[in-house]
Amino acid sequence: MPELPEVETTRRFIEPVLTGARLERVEVRRPRTARRNLRPEDVSERLNGRRVGAVKRRGKFIISDVEGDLTWVTHLGMSGRMQIAKPGEVEAPHTNAVFATDGGVELRFVDPRTFGFVAVFTPDEMSASGLDRIGRDALDDLPSVDEMSAAFAGRVPVVKAALLDQRFIAGLGNIYADEVLHVARIHPARTIGSLDRDEIGRIRNAIVPVLQSGVAHGGTSLNDLAYLLPDGRAGEFLERLGAYGREGEPCRTCGTPIERLVIAQRSSHFCPTCQHLAD
DNA sequence: AACGATCCCTGTTGGC
DNA sequence: TGCCAACAGGGATCGT
Incomplete structure (x- = not known):
């Protein structure tokens, strides 16, 4: 089950893939995975074409800066994992979201039990989400x-x-x-x-x-x-x-x-x- | 307000 | 062997 060590291990893997990269294609295949956004399609619409800054972690949350004053939040839940793949490679079952970078890499969010989520928040939404009140x-x-x-x-x-x-x-x-x-x-x-x-x-x-x-x-x-x-x-x-x-x-x-x-x-x-x- | 209980979800496991 | 209920759990939410 992903807890802090699993989340930190994941963060260390995806940081070099994401930091400085531009997201060229973002797809959320399962709406529940984007449920923390008011509109699930906000995740792909806001991330598409944008460049990613620092990839940080707080507790079990992966928190990335995205240009345009956006914050990309990922939680692995109990069965979620990030997979680094190349476009065209066979997808694992329950690939609920895909993030393709201009570096030719696909980051795939695989989460059978869907307790995990990805979200993209504006500063106001970030405050309202309560995520900044985490311990x-x-x-x-x-x-x-x-x-x-x-x-x-x-x-x-x-x-x-x-x-x-x-x-x-x-x-x-x-x-x-x-x-x-x-x-x-x-x-x-x-x-x-x-x-x-x-x-x-x-x-x-x-x-x-x-x-x-x-x-x-x-x-x-x-x-x-x-x-x-x-x-x-x-x-x-x-x-x-x-x-x-x-x-x-x-x-x-x-x-x-x-x-x-x-x-x-x-x-x-x-x-x-x-x-x-x-x- | 604090705190316990319940729910969400699905692959795996164990009992019959 | 096959079927199905029980189980696993992070965090939101509800009830007390």
């Missing part, structure tokens, strides 16, 4: 322990839900939230108000190394359907996961079988020994 980036702009302590104080939600909430820290999804809590030795069902400063520090200090490791290995590819790198390769972080998807397998630290519980409406994987619930 601090988990990799580039992580809040300090003091800031996290202040934000967590007296709050009710379980820590797993808090880490998934993109309004505070943006970029963690279900896989990396489980990995962070495993490294930090915190049970996912702990309420954030119950965490002491040392525990919040352990969580805070696990986030960047876990995400950096994910980026270094090209992200996590769970199966054939899921995320692939833009060149078609699979990410290799799967084999390095310590908790996610390892139910029944031994904890790499203590050997206790990893357990799975549904917490905050998401399957959560943890070591009952390293991540005990009681203090």
Whole structure:
């Protein structure tokens, strides 16, 4: 599932293809993919013929500057990926949008479950979209322990839900939230108000190394359907996961079988020994 | 206001 | 073997 490391890996691949390039042909094949625009056809009409500037990322959003004061926003959702192809190459199923550049490259947005989207916003639309209210980036702009302590104080939600909430820290999804809590030795069902400063520090200090490791290995590819790198390769972080998807397998630290519980409406994987619930 | 629950979508998986 | 319900999940939205 695309989370920050998968999105950042994707961004690094498409940046050299897009930055400075002119979009010569933009097609949205599936209207739902452009649903964040008032008119789905705005995506192709606004991008066609325009030059792309910087390709940035915030949380799980890829945000590109486009000439004409436009912002091109891409979210991979849960099954989306960007594919770098040459015109004429056979298209993968569920190629929901195509962006052809003057560099002779086609960027293809493939997204079977259509939770992802592409959008092109004017400055006013960008403000109205709420995308600028997304939280601090988990990799580039992580809040300090003091800031996290202040934000967590007296709050009710379980820590797993808090880490998934993109309004505070943006970029963690279900896989990396489980990995962070495993490294930090915190049970996912702990309420954030119950965490002491040392525990919040352990969580805070696990986030960047876990995400950096994910980026270094090209992200996590769970199966054939899921995320692939833009060149078609699979990410290799799967084999390095310590908790996610390892139910029944031994904890790499203590050997206790990893357990799975549904917490905050998401399957959560943890070591009952390293991540005990009681203090 | 805060927070939990529900929905969207479709390929894959597991049970019978 | 074949069928079908359950499952996966990010984020918007709804209800309490």
